[in-house]
Amino acid sequence: MSLYRDEGVVLRTQKLGEADRIVTILTRRSGRVRAAAKGIRKTKSRFGARLEPFTHVDLQLYERRSLDLITQAETLRPYGERLVFDYPRYTAGTAMLETAEKLTPIEKEPALRQFLLVIGGLRTLVEGGHDPRLVLDAYFLRSLAIAGYAPSLEECARCGERTGRAFAIAAGGMVCGSCRPPGSASPAEATVGLMIALLRGDWARADSSEPRHRLECSGLVAAYLQWHLEHGIRSLKHVEREAPSERSGRPRDEVGRGVSEEPSATVEFEREAAGFGREAPERAASFHGMTLNNDHE
Amino acid sequence: MYEGVVQNLIDELGRLPGVGPKSAQRIAFHLLAADPADVTRLTEALREVKDKVRFCSVCGNVAEAEQCRICRDARRDTHVICVVEEPKDVVAIEKTREFRGRYHVLGGAISPIEGVGPDDLRIRELMQRLADGEVTELILATDPNLEGEATATYLARLVKPMGLTVTRLASGLPVGGDLEYADEVTLGRAFEGRRLLDV
Ligand SMILES: [Zn+2]
Ligand SMILES: [Zn+2]
Numbered sequence: 001m002s003l004y005r006d007e008g009v010v011l012r013t014q015k016l017g018e019a020d021r022i023v024t025i026l027t028r029r030s031g032r033v034r035a036a037a038k039g040i041r042k043t044k045s046r047f048g049a050r051l052e053p054f055t056h057v058d059l060q061l062y063e064r065r066s067l068d069l070i071t072q073a074e075t076l077r078p079y080g081e082r083l084v085f086d087y088p089r090y091t092a093g094t095a096m097l098e099t100a101e102k103l104t105p106i107e108k109e110p111a112l113r114q115f116l117l118v119i120g121g122l123r124t125l126v127e128g129g130h131d132p133r134l135v136l137d138a139y140f141l142r143s144l145a146i147a148g149y150a151p152s153l154e155e156c157a158r159c160g161e162r163t164g165r166a167f168a169i170a171a172g173g174m175v176c177g178s179c180r181p182p183g184s185a186s187p188a189e190a191t192v193g194l195m196i197a198l199l200r201g202d203w204a205r206a207d208s209s210e211p212r213h214r215l216e217c218s219g220l221v222a223a224y225l226q227w228h229l230e231h232g233i234r235s236l237k238h239v240e241r242e243a244p245s246e247r248s249g250r251p252r253d254e255v256g257r258g259v260s261e262e263p264s265a266t267v268e269f270e271r272e273a274a275g276f277g278r279e280a281p282e283r284a285a286s287f288h289g290m291t292l293n294n295d296h297e
Numbered sequence: 298m299y300e301g302v303v304q305n306l307i308d309e310l311g312r313l314p315g316v317g318p319k320s321a322q323r324i325a326f327h328l329l330a331a332d333p334a335d336v337t338r339l340t341e342a343l344r345e346v347k348d349k350v351r352f353c354s355v356c357g358n359v360a361e362a363e364q365c366r367i368c369r370d371a372r373r374d375t376h377v378i379c380v381v382e383e384p385k386d387v388v389a390i391e392k393t394r395e396f397r398g399r400y401h402v403l404g405g406a407i408s409p410i411e412g413v414g415p416d417d418l419r420i421r422e423l424m425q426r427l428a429d430g431e432v433t434e435l436i437l438a439t440d441p442n443l444e445g446e447a448t449a450t451y452l453a454r455l456v457k458p459m460g461l462t463v464t465r466l467a468s469g470l471p472v473g474g475d476l477e478y479a480d481e482v483t484l485g486r487a488f489e490g491r492r493l494l495d496v
Contacts, residue, residue, distance in 0.1 A: 013412055015313050052443045053410075084446040087454060094409040235409030 006030050007058045007076060009118050011097045015041070023051050023070060024101060025059065026118060031111045032104040035061055035068040047073055053097060054080030054122060081120040088242040089125050092132035095235045096121050096139050102229050103143055113146040126203055133214065133241055134206050137221045138198040145199065149228045153196050167192075167220055169227045191216040194232075303329070318437070357402035357419050359384045361477075367391075367399060371433040374398040378426065379436040380452065382406050382445065390438065393485035401426065406444040407451055415451060423452075427459055436491060441466070453494040464491040 008027035016022045019041045025033050040047045050057055051074040060072035083090045100118045104111045121139040125132055144150055151157070151173030156164050164174025168184035174192060175184060191213045197205040198217070209217075226232055303325060311321035337423055351364035352358070360366070367373060367387070378400030381387055385419040387400050390483065402416040426432065437452055439445035453463050 014316070017317070051448070056441070080443050084443055085450050087447070087451050090447050090450070091409055096409045234412040238407075238409035238414040 002063050003060060003071065004030075004063060005058070005060050006033075007056065008033070009079075009097075009115070009122070010053050010055045010057065010101075011101045013051065018021060019045075021051070022067065025057070026100050026104060026111065027059070028112060028115050029110060031109045032101065032107055033068060034107060035062070035070045037070045037073075049078070049081070050075050052080050054083060054093060056119060056122075061265075067194075075125075079126050082126045083122075086128075088134075088240045089132045091126070091235065091239040092136040093122060093125050095136055095233055095239050096125075098233050098235045099140065099143060099225070099229075102231055102233065103147060114143065117142055117146065120245050130203060130207060131214065131242055133218055133239065134198065134209075136239065137195075137214075138201070138206070138216055140221050140225045141195065141199045144225060144228060147228070150199065151195070151224055153192055153199065164192075169224050173224075185220065186214050187220060188213055191220070195221065313365075352402075356400045357384075357404060357422065358387050358400055375431055377434045377436065378423075378432050379438050380423065381438050382440055382448075386438065386440075389484060390488070393488060395485045395488040396436075398434075403439070403448070406439055406448045408444050418448075420452070420455070424455070427456060427461070432461065434464065436488075437463065437465045437494065449494065463494040465494045466491050 006027040006029050008025035010023055010025050011032070012024040014022045014024075016036060019039050021040045022035050023040075025035065029064040037047055037051050039045050040051060047070075048202050049055070051070065055075055056077040056079060058074040058076055059070060062069040062071050079093070083093045098117060100114055103114055113211055114197050117139060121135060124130065124135050124138075136141035141150070151167075151174075152164070155162050156174060156179050157168070157172035158175055158179035161176040161179075163176050165177060165186065166175050166180040167173065167187050168181050169179060170174045171179065171184070175181070190209065194206060194209045194213050194217045197203075199207075222233075222236055226236075228239055266270070301461050306328070307318075307321045307325045310316055310324050311318055316324070328339075349361055350359050351361075353360040353363075353368055355364055355368045358365040358367065360368075362369070374397045377396075379390065379398055380401045380403060381390065382403050382405055384402055387402065389397055390400075401419070401423050403420065403423075405413055405418055407415055407418065409414060422469055427435070435452075435456060437449040439448045449465055453465075456463060466484075484488075
């Protein structure tokens with residue numbers, strides 16, 4: 001029984017008793033933690049909005065046998081505050097949080113890469129430079145990659161042949177003509193190209209993709225993700241696509257306003273988040289075969 | 298585990314919101330020890346509430362008739378609708394005496410992570426009420442937390458083509474809390490200072 005400090009992203013809150021909440025947080029050092037926040041639903045609560053979903057918080061917790069207790073919370077970045085006024089971005093963010101929870105099934109097992117990925121994904125959503133559904137699909141693909149399930153996109157998942165024309169979920173991605181199991185999908189070449197771009201963080205290419213290829217990409221990625229998770233992502237069907245006219249490509253000017261100073265260990269933060277920006281392909285490739293257990297600092 | 302009927306009672310109580318297994322057990326043993334007349338009154342109250350109370354066909358508030366007391370009241374302003382999540386929010390706002398219009402109870406907030414989308418709330422009913430053009434202002438009084446805010450965003454965007462005045466309760470309501478816990482003064486002030494929503 002002791003006090004400990006960590007930072008994390010609030011994934012979910014549930015009501016507990018009269019005025020308390022159970023807060024699920026993906027932390028930098030301790031993985032996914034469920035903790036109680038006392039009196040938080042009272043309007044005069046000292047926690048205020050700091051423990052709302054999407055908030056990147058600096059926390060002090062009291063370790064207990066059952067549910068840890070949150071004793072202090074300071075906002076590092078209030079992502080939710082900005083996402084909530086843009087419905088397609090908000091719903092994409094929600095699917096991200098739900099997936100992060102499902103990808104960290106064991107409480108307190110360190111999951112640093114997943115933490116950094118969520119932070120990077122939320123920041124990219126808030127910045128508003130890309131179609132939110134593309135950001136979500138990029139997050140899904142990269143999450144699968146760090147869990148060791150990156151789909152094979154540039155060669156046959158079965159035999160390694162360089163010509164993959166069909167997508168077979170159970171086989172692990174693209175397959176060649178001779179390995180192709182019955183019932184596999186035949187996505188457009190541009191759709192596969194989009195998936196590769198999203199996995200690598202090649203945004204110039206992803207941003208210039210056509211709506212029909214984005215739609216096909218989302219379908220394949222969602223099916224692939226849910227097959228590996230063995231659970232559905234409930235919020236996925238509520239994710240709204242941005243109307244093409246809403247897509248502007250320019251970063252929104254409100255970015256950064258009201259955001260507090262940089263969180264600790266900014267370097268790492270920037271690095272992982274950069275995967276959502278422009279980063280060399282080998283970075284994505286280096287994720288292959290890594291499991292969440294390798295995340296110890 | 299206790300014998301059949303006692304355990305049944307504990308299980309049933311434990312399904313109530315905010316009642317954990319320990320509290321369920323405590324309530325069950327309180328009832329076992331209570332005066333039979335007290336328990337009869339409780340069972341009567343439970344039966345009555347299920348028999349007599351239903352949801353207002355117009356606004357979704359609790360009602361003892363086809364329509365609730367507020368929707369039947371001819372003195373209420375028919376040009377303004379205040380949208381809330383739950384019937385208990387109607388009670389909280391009524392206490393402020395700031396609002397003379399009518400309500401629309403959504404039955405919750407949009408919460409994709411809990412599987413609650415716009416179609417699971419009484420949003421279609423709201424759109425029907427707005428269709429004839431009599432309502433000119435919509436006050437979005439969903440909870441001042443993330444889900445309430447997201448629901449307000451969704452609604453504001455949905456009704457935008459209708460050209461209504463859409464307002465949101467002013468800050469002063471601390472973010473992160475539940476509307477039902479706001480004191481009357483704060484809630485009243487939030488009403489007076491409601492801001493225009495433009496999405
Ligand atoms: Zn092959
Ligand atoms: Zn009514």
